Amino acid sequence: MNITSYIQANEQRFLDELFSLIRIPSISAEPAHHADCLRCAERWRELLLEAGADRAEVMPSQGNPLVYAEKLVDASAPTVLVYGHYDVMPVAPLDKWTTPPFEPCVRDARIYARGADDDKGQSFIQLKAFEYLVRHGQLRHNVKFILEGEEEIGSPSLNAFLMQHRELLRCDVILVSDTSMLASDLPSLTTGLRGLAYWEIEVTGPNRDLHSGHFGGAVANPINVLCEMLAKVVDGEGRITIPHFYDDVEELTPDERAMIAAIPFDEARYRQAIGVDELRGETGYSTIERNACRPSFDICGIWGGHTGEGSKTVLPSKAYAKVSCRLVPHQQHEVISRLFADYIRSIAPRCVKVEVRPMHGGEGYVCPIDLPAYRAAEAGFTEAFGKRPLAVRRGGSIPIISDFERVLGVKTILMGFGLESNAIHSPNENFPLDLLRKGIQAVVGFHLHLQ
Amino acid sequence: MNITSYIQANEQRFLDELFSLIRIPSISAEPAHHADCLRCAERWRELLLEAGADRAEVMPSQGNPLVYAEKLVDASAPTVLVYGHYDVMPVAPLDKWTTPPFEPCVRDARIYARGADDDKGQSFIQLKAFEYLVRHGQLRHNVKFILEGEEEIGSPSLNAFLMQHRELLRCDVILVSDTSMLASDLPSLTTGLRGLAYWEIEVTGPNRDLHSGHFGGAVANPINVLCEMLAKVVDGEGRITIPHFYDDVEELTPDERAMIAAIPFDEARYRQAIGVDELRGETGYSTIERNACRPSFDICGIWGGHTGEGSKTVLPSKAYAKVSCRLVPHQQHEVISRLFADYIRSIAPRCVKVEVRPMHGGEGYVCPIDLPAYRAAEAGFTEAFGKRPLAVRRGGSIPIISDFERVLGVKTILMGFGLESNAIHSPNENFPLDLLRKGIQAVVGFHLHLQ
Numbered sequence: 001m002n003i004t005s006y007i008q009a010n011e012q013r014f015l016d017e018l019f020s021l022i023r024i025p026s027i028s029a030e031p032a033h034h035a036d037c038l039r040c041a042e043r044w045r046e047l048l049l050e051a052g053a054d055r056a057e058v059m060p061s062q063g064n065p066l067v068y069a070e071k072l073v074d075a076s077a078p079t080v081l082v083y084g085h086y087d088v089m090p091v092a093p094l095d096k097w098t099t100p101p102f103e104p105c106v107r108d109a110r111i112y113a114r115g116a117d118d119d120k121g122q123s124f125i126q127l128k129a130f131e132y133l134v135r136h137g138q139l140r141h142n143v144k145f146i147l148e149g150e151e152e153i154g155s156p157s158l159n160a161f162l163m164q165h166r167e168l169l170r171c172d173v174i175l176v177s178d179t180s181m182l183a184s185d186l187p188s189l190t191t192g193l194r195g196l197a198y199w200e201i202e203v204t205g206p207n208r209d210l211h212s213g214h215f216g217g218a219v220a221n222p223i224n225v226l227c228e229m230l231a232k233v234v235d236g237e238g239r240i241t242i243p244h245f246y247d248d249v250e251e252l253t254p255d256e257r258a259m260i261a262a263i264p265f266d267e268a269r270y271r272q273a274i275g276v277d278e279l280r281g282e283t284g285y286s287t288i289e290r291n292a293c294r295p296s297f298d299i300c301g302i303w304g305g306h307t308g309e310g311s312k313t314v315l316p317s318k319a320y321a322k323v324s325c326r327l328v329p330h331q332q333h334e335v336i337s338r339l340f341a342d343y344i345r346s347i348a349p350r351c352v353k354v355e356v357r358p359m360h361g362g363e364g365y366v367c368p369i370d371l372p373a374y375r376a377a378e379a380g381f382t383e384a385f386g387k388r389p390l391a392v393r394r395g396g397s398i399p400i401i402s403d404f405e406r407v408l409g410v411k412t413i414l415m416g417f418g419l420e421s422n423a424i425h426s427p428n429e430n431f432p433l434d435l436l437r438k439g440i441q442a443v444v445g446f447h448l449h450l451q
Numbered sequence: 452m453n454i455t456s457y458i459q460a461n462e463q464r465f466l467d468e469l470f471s472l473i474r475i476p477s478i479s480a481e482p483a484h485h486a487d488c489l490r491c492a493e494r495w496r497e498l499l500l501e502a503g504a505d506r507a508e509v510m511p512s513q514g515n516p517l518v519y520a521e522k523l524v525d526a527s528a529p530t531v532l533v534y535g536h537y538d539v540m541p542v543a544p545l546d547k548w549t550t551p552p553f554e555p556c557v558r559d560a561r562i563y564a565r566g567a568d569d570d571k572g573q574s575f576i577q578l579k580a581f582e583y584l585v586r587h588g589q590l591r592h593n594v595k596f597i598l599e600g601e602e603e604i605g606s607p608s609l610n611a612f613l614m615q616h617r618e619l620l621r622c623d624v625i626l627v628s629d630t631s632m633l634a635s636d637l638p639s640l641t642t643g644l645r646g647l648a649y650w651e652i653e654v655t656g657p658n659r660d661l662h663s664g665h666f667g668g669a670v671a672n673p674i675n676v677l678c679e680m681l682a683k684v685v686d687g688e689g690r691i692t693i694p695h696f697y698d699d700v701e702e703l704t705p706d707e708r709a710m711i712a713a714i715p716f717d718e719a720r721y722r723q724a725i726g727v728d729e730l731r732g733e734t735g736y737s738t739i740e741r742n743a744c745r746p747s748f749d750i751c752g753i754w755g756g757h758t759g760e761g762s763k764t765v766l767p768s769k770a771y772a773k774v775s776c777r778l779v780p781h782q783q784h785e786v787i788s789r790l791f792a793d794y795i796r797s798i799a800p801r802c803v804k805v806e807v808r809p810m811h812g813g814e815g816y817v818c819p820i821d822l823p824a825y826r827a828a829e830a831g832f833t834e835a836f837g838k839r840p841l842a843v844r845r846g847g848s849i850p851i852i853s854d855f856e857r858v859l860g861v862k863t864i865l866m867g868f869g870l871e872s873n874a875i876h877s878p879n880e881n882f883p884l885d886l887l888r889k890g891i892q893a894v895v896g897f898h899l900h901l902q
Contacts, residue, residue: 090759206725217777278671296663300767351729395665
C-alpha cells in the first residue's frame, strides 16, 4: 500500500491516537501538571511500541523523564535520531479559547488544541511515517526516537541526559519536526534558528507598599525605575544598547540578503493577520531579516503594584519583568546573559535594589544545504507538496539543536510542518489535517531518499 | 468627669464599638464587598444615635450610601460638619499581614487592622469626642456628621450628593480626621494637601499573543512600548515632561521654604523606616518639599504578558498600567487629566493602539492658619499633646476637601492623628491606642475652644 492510501485507510485511528496524547495537559512550566507529564511520556512509550519500535522506555532525567525508543535494522546502515517533545506551553488566557485547550476538536479541517502543532502533532508525523516504513518492510536504516518533556521551559535536563547517554543516542543525523513553513503553498525547510536568553528581573524599592500621596515624588517607585531601565535596552533605531551585544553577530552577506529578499512576502497581509497598522524593528533590515536573522529584545511579562479593579494609589515595594533576547548564530547565550545582567546592574539607580536572574538560554543554529540528509528532506517535501521547498532561516529557538551538535557531533534536519496561523503558544493553537497527511508523506520520503 | 477620666472609664466599650466597625470589610474598590459597605453604613448610623445624635440616617447616593447625623443645639450658634469615610482600601498582598486584616488585634498598644487608622479609627475619634460633649452638656454649637463610603475610590458620588443636599449640610466649618502628624512627639496640623489625577492605560499590539521567536524584532511588543512611553513622563531631573504640566504650579516662596526647612527631618531615619539606601526626586527640592508641595508621577500598577511561573517566550497582545499624578494647589485635575492623555497619545507610536482612561481626580487644598477654627484646633492639640502643633502641608490627597470649599463654600480643618508607621493602604495597618486617646481629647478641646 502506498503512503497516501495508508494514511487514508488509517486516518481515524491516527486521530484517536494523537488525541490521546493531546488530552493529557503536559504543561512543563506548571508544577501542578507534573503527573500529567509522566502520563504523557508513558503514552508515547506505548505508541512507539505499537508503531514498531523494538524497544521503548521512559528514562529518568534530572527533571521530567524522556522517552527513548529504537528500531535497529542494520549495524552498517546510518542511524537517524528523531527528536520531539511531549510537553506543551501554558494555556492562559483561557477565555480566549473557542474550545477547551485539552479537548481536541476538528473544525474546518483543523485540529484545535494545545499541542495540536507544537509539538504533539508534529512529533506524531514522525511516529506515523516510521510506522508505515516498518509495516511495509521499507525501513533500511536504523531509527531512534527521543522525546523530552521540558522543551517549553528550556530543556534544563537535556544536556546532562545527552552526556550520560551519548552511546545510546549515537546517530548520523537528527530529524526534528518542530518548526514551521512559510505558508501551506510555500513549503520550506528551516536552515537556521535564533538562540535565546531569558531573564527575570526583580526591582525592590521600599520595604513595603507605600501611600503614593505621602511618599510619591520623594521615594523612587520600583515600577517607574523598571520601565526606565527596560526602555533603555533598545534605542530609537531598534538596536540593542547592551555594550558588546553585537560583537559576535555575523552581518548577513549580500548573497544571503538577496536570497531572503527572494522569499515571497506580502507585508500588508502579514500586518493584517496579526492586526497591526505598522511594523517596527531595527532600521536598515527587512521584516524577514528582523524576525529571523537579527537579534531582538522582548519583555515577555511584567507585573507590580495594584493590578486589580479600581484605582489604588500605591507606591509599590516590588516590580518584576520577564525579558528575553533572541540571538543569532555565533552569539553565545551565556555571554549575552552576563552582558545583560551587567548592563542592567550598571544602569540601576542606587535608590532601588535590582536582581537579574537568568532563566534559560541556547545558541542559534545553521544547517548547510548541501548535506545529503538535507537533500533527502528536500526530496521528501517535493514529493508531498509538489514543489521544491525553500531554505529559510527562522526566528524561533530550539536551543537544544546546537546542544546536539556540540554533544553528539551531528547536524539536525528541521523538517517542520507548522504555519503561523497554527497559533502555537497562543489560544486556539491548531494544526491542519492536510499538513498532518503531507507531513507523514514527506517524512516517509526523507527516509526512502536517505537510503 | 473630665475627658481623660471619661476615656479611661469607657475604653473597653470604645474598643468594642470601633472593632464592630473594623470587622466589616467595607472595601469600596471591590464590588464583592458592596453589601459590607451597606452594613458598615448602618453600623455607623447606630453608633451615631447611641453617641447622642438627634437624627441619623443612611442616605442614598449614586453609589454607596452616606451616613448623615446631626445634633442641633442652637440656631444662632455656629455649625461644625464632621466628615469621615467608612470605606477602606483593598488588603492585598494578604500574606504580608501578621494577623487577618479584618480581625482587629491589639499588639504593643496598637490596633492592627485594615481601617484601624484610615479612616475608621480616626472618624471614631470624632464620634467619641462628640459623645463626651453631649453627655456632659458641653456642646454649645451644632454638629453634623457625614460619612461616605467611596473615599478610597475617589468619591465619585459625593459631589452630586453635596449639590443635592447643600441645605442639609450647611455649616460654618468642616472638621476632618483623615491625615497624619509628623511624629507622635511632633504633633502637626495639615494645612495643605496635594491633588490627584489617576489613569489606566491600555496598549494593544498584535491581535493575539505571538511567539516571540517568530515575530520578535519585527513586530512592536506592547509591553516594550508601554515602558518606553512611561519612562518619558519623568526626565532625569525628576521633572514631569508633559507639556504645560507646570503652568499652574505656584512656586514655593522663600518664606514657605524656610518654614518647611524648620520642620525636624531625619533623612537617615526616614530612609531606614522604608528600607531604601537613597532617596530620589525632583532636583532642587528637599524631601518634604518633594512629597508635599511638588507634583509627582507614580506607576501604581503594571501588568501584561506572562506573569506566572516559568519562562514563556511570548510577545503579548496587551499591556496595562495604572498611573497617577499628585498635584499641588492651583493645578486643576481635569486639565492635567487631558494634558496627560494628549501627551501619551502624542508619543504613542503607530505600531500599537493606546487608550488612556481617566479614573478619578481632585484638586489640592490650602488652609489659612489665621482662621478661628484653625486656632481652636491648635489649642485642642496643644492640650492633648503638651506642645503646639506645627502647620504643615502634606502630600496625600483628599480630593473632596476642595469640593467642600467649592460647593459648600467653607474651609476644612484637617485634625488628623495618623503616623507614617500606621501603614495605611499597606499590610499591617495599625493605630496606637495612645493616639486614639489623645485624639479624642484634642477634638474635645477643638469644640470647647471654638465656642
